[in-house]
Amino acid sequence: MEFTVRKFDLLQELALIQGVVERKTTIPILANVLVRAEGGELGIAATDLEIGLRSVCVSKTTVPGTITLPAKRLYEIVRALPDKEIKFKRSEANWVTVTCGSSRFRIAGLPQDDFPTLPEAKSSIGKIPAGVLAKVISRTICAISTEDSKYTLSGALLLLKPGSITMVATDGHRLAHVEKAQTLDEVREEIKVLVPRKAMAELVRIISETADAEVIGFSRDDNHLFFDMGKRLLISRMLTGQFPNYEAVLPRNNDRIVTLNREEIAAAIRRVAILSDERSRTIKLALSNGALEITASHSDLGEAHETLEVEYSKDDLQVGFNFQYLLDFLTTADEPEVSFEFKDSESAAQLRAQPPSDCNYRYVVMPMRI
Amino acid sequence: MEVFRRYTDLVEPLSIDEAFLDITGSVALLGSPDEIARSIKKDIRKATGLTASVGLAPNKFLAKIASDLRKPDGLVVLEENGVEQFLRDLPISRLWGVGPKTEARLHEMGFRTIGQLASAPRESLVRALGSLGEHLYRLSHGKDDRPVVPDWERKSVGTETTFDEDTDDRELLLRTILELSDHVAERLRKDEYRARKVTLKLRYSNFSTHTKQHSLDKLIQSGEEIAAVARQLFSQFPLDRKIRLLGVSAGDLHRDGGDPQQLTLFAASNQKEKLGHTIDEIKEKFGVDSLRRGSQLL
Numbered sequence: 150m151e152f153t154v155r156k157f158d159l160l161q162e163l164a165l166i167q168g169v170v171e172r173k174t175t176i177p178i179l180a181n182v183l184v185r186a187e188g189g190e191l192g193i194a195a196t197d198l199e200i201g202l203r204s205v206c207v208s209k210t211t212v213p214g215t216i217t218l219p220a221k222r223l224y225e226i227v228r229a230l231p232d233k234e235i236k237f238k239r240s241e242a243n244w245v246t247v248t249c250g251s252s253r254f255r256i257a258g259l260p261q262d263d264f265p266t267l268p269e270a271k272s273s274i275g276k277i278p279a280g281v282l283a284k285v286i287s288r289t290i291c292a293i294s295t296e297d298s299k300y301t302l303s304g305a306l307l308l309l310k311p312g313s314i315t316m317v318a319t320d321g322h323r324l325a326h327v328e329k330a331q332t333l334d335e336v337r338e339e340i341k342v343l344v345p346r347k348a349m350a351e352l353v354r355i356i357s358e359t360a361d362a363e364v365i366g367f368s369r370d371d372n373h374l375f376f377d378m379g380k381r382l383l384i385s386r387m388l389t390g391q392f393p394n395y396e397a398v399l400p401r402n403n404d405r406i407v408t409l410n411r412e413e414i415a416a417a418i419r420r421v422a423i424l425s426d427e428r429s430r431t432i433k434l435a436l437s438n439g440a441l442e443i444t445a446s447h448s449d450l451g452e453a454h455e456t457l458e459v460e461y462s463k464d465d466l467q468v469g470f471n472f473q474y475l476l477d478f479l480t481t482a483d484e485p486e487v488s489f490e491f492k493d494s495e496s497a498a499q500l501r502a503q504p505p506s507d508c509n510y511r512y513v514v515m516p517m518r519i
Numbered sequence: 520m521e522v523f524r525r526y527t528d529l530v531e532p533l534s535i536d537e538a539f540l541d542i543t544g545s546v547a548l549l550g551s552p553d554e555i556a557r558s559i560k561k562d563i564r565k566a567t568g569l570t571a572s573v574g575l576a577p578n579k580f581l582a583k584i585a586s587d588l589r590k591p592d593g594l595v596v597l598e599e600n601g602v603e604q605f606l607r608d609l610p611i612s613r614l615w616g617v618g619p620k621t622e623a624r625l626h627e628m629g630f631r632t633i634g635q636l637a638s639a640p641r642e643s644l645v646r647a648l649g650s651l652g653e654h655l656y657r658l659s660h661g662k663d664d665r666p667v668v669p670d671w672e673r674k675s676v677g678t679e680t681t682f683d684e685d686t687d688d689r690e691l692l693l694r695t696i697l698e699l700s701d702h703v704a705e706r707l708r709k710d711e712y713r714a715r716k717v718t719l720k721l722r723y724s725n726f727s728t729h730t731k732q733h734s735l736d737k738l739i740q741s742g743e744e745i746a747a748v749a750r751q752l753f754s755q756f757p758l759d760r761k762i763r764l765l766g767v768s769a770g771d772l773h774r775d776g777g778d779p780q781q782l783t784l785f786a787a788s789n790q791k792e793k794l795g796h797t798i799d800e801i802k803e804k805f806g807v808d809s810l811r812r813g814s815q816l817l
Binding site: 393517 | 735736737778779780781782783784785
């Protein structure tokens with residue numbers, strides 16, 4: 150195997166693939182990238198068995214062949230090399246010599262036979278604009294529990310219809326829901342899948358770091374999801390399990406509503422939260438005529454108060470929340486205003502980005518009983 | 520523990536079936552210390568059918584030694600002026616803070632009984648053993664002024680069971696986990712605690728004992744929730760040998776209602792909690808055997 154590739158081209162793919170490669174793996178081959186040289190293309194692939202990424206970059210192949218190389222070290226080497234052509238040559242056994250300018254490295258690879266076979270993508274059943282997919286993911290990913298996935302559902306529901314895309318995520322305490330009116334080419338019927346958190350994070354990263362693909366081709370088989378971004382393909386294991394009946398918990402008649410400047414309320418919560426209890430992270434919101442008071446108290450440290458003027462004339466109300474849940478929404482939304490919609494102190498509150506756009510963002514959060 | 524609280528609020532549990540009681544304030548109301556001690560023994564027998572060993576003494580250290588002296592059904596009363604004589608011939612290992620290592624050290628120094636230690640000058644003990652020397656000097660003279668601390672907070676609630684016969688029957692093991700989890704949940708509810716951590720203990724037939732634990736991001740109190748985590752932990756153990764013992768415990772306890780409680784979106788877990796309390800009420804009224812899970816009938 151022998152090929153040359155431009156530093157920049159290879160570096161970009163190796164950088165993207167770092168997020169996929171398993172760092173703490175007990176299976177050595179999973180710390181490697183699969184490199185396949187053939188004709189004018191170099192194929193690169195990595196997987197942690199949950200997700201996989203396959204990409205290509207331009208290269209000149211003299212002798213075709215395939216090998217796996219340690220992903221992190223290879224990335225570090227390529228990043229440190231001068232901006233020139235890099236030549237890879239496989240010698241005896243699985244040794245690969247990398248030369249570039251005056252530098253020369255000899256790296257121990259592993260044979261490709263041990264590398265897991267990545268499933269082949271099926272033909273697309275839906276085209277999703279890359280920016281739209283990135284947006285619905287980044288608006289929901291914060292509501293997924295980061296707790297060990299063995300114990301909770303660690304992904305989000307993706308719902309594709311011919312005229313809309315919806316993503317919903319929840320950890321049982323709060324729920325993020327984004328619905329965008331969007332014509333999705335090739336979508337014939339409703340498609341409902343559970344996308345793992347890691348796949349969501351990598352999709353957003355790849356979409357935001359490269360501007361290559363404008364439209365992503367979505368497909369699936371019985372166990373996998375495929376996101377085809379042109380020269381890159383993200384493959385994800387499909388989550389199994391029942392997504393909770395989220396429609397039943399979307400509040401319908403929360404009629405105590407205040408509208409706030411998003412950055413102001415976020416800043417106020419951050420200040421007050423400094424004196425909240427570290428463990429429960431509770432802050433209190435108290436609504437009264439014309440005012441929203443935010444307070445926190447810490448048994449050892451003291452109290453914090455902040456009052457915002459609001460348009461409100463209904464009954465007084467006091468509700469406790471985990472402040473982090475509120476901030477997760479307030480920092481994810483980018484609309485200038487938000488509405489806080491309450492029913493009472495023990496029912497779900499609904500937070501919405503205002504003014505409502507075609508990318509309708511709502512966030513349902515359960516109070517703390519105080 | 521409930522029996523103890525009939526006599527004083529100052530109850531400091533020491534283990535599952537042992538506690539310190541400060542009855543100084545109860546004497547006027549309930550009679551002499553002697554009478555109270557006898558009465559507690561009687562109440563325990565009535566409530567549990569078990570015998571109990573009581574040590575009555577001026578402080579915790581002496582009370583503990585006295586109660587250990589005539590197990591299992593003793594009542595040892597120790598008066599202030601009999602303390603030195605009482606301690607004199609007891610081995611030094613009876614002193615708190617004397618483990619095998621310190622014991623060997625003290626033997627080297629020529630101390631075998633508490634009496635010998637008590638006759639040593641305080642300075643020489645402090646020189647040889649540091650603050651432990653001071654501590655042992657005081658104890659050897661029967662001095663211990665630590666109070667009975669009633670609001671000792673529980674660290675964990677757990678229960679375990681040894682199988683009649685070692686088993687690798689997965690069904691039986693999983694059922695047992697649910698049963699143990701139900702017990703733990705019952706005690707959590709009774710003592711008004713919620714737990715954030717679940718630990719599973721497992722002993723194989725060759726007596727090798729293992730534990731695994733998992734911390735959650737929420738507080739739980741129902742048998743199902745505890746069992747769900749315990750089962751998951753169980754699945755991480757190979758079932759290549761028979762199992763002798765299983766234990767489930769809940770840790771990282773928080774007072775029910777003490778901390779603000781995060782409410783949940785999906786009703787299932789709230790309903791489980793209500794169910795738990797209802798089960799407790801039924802058992803309270805009709806007896807512990809009045810209600811069982813279907814799986815327990817298998």
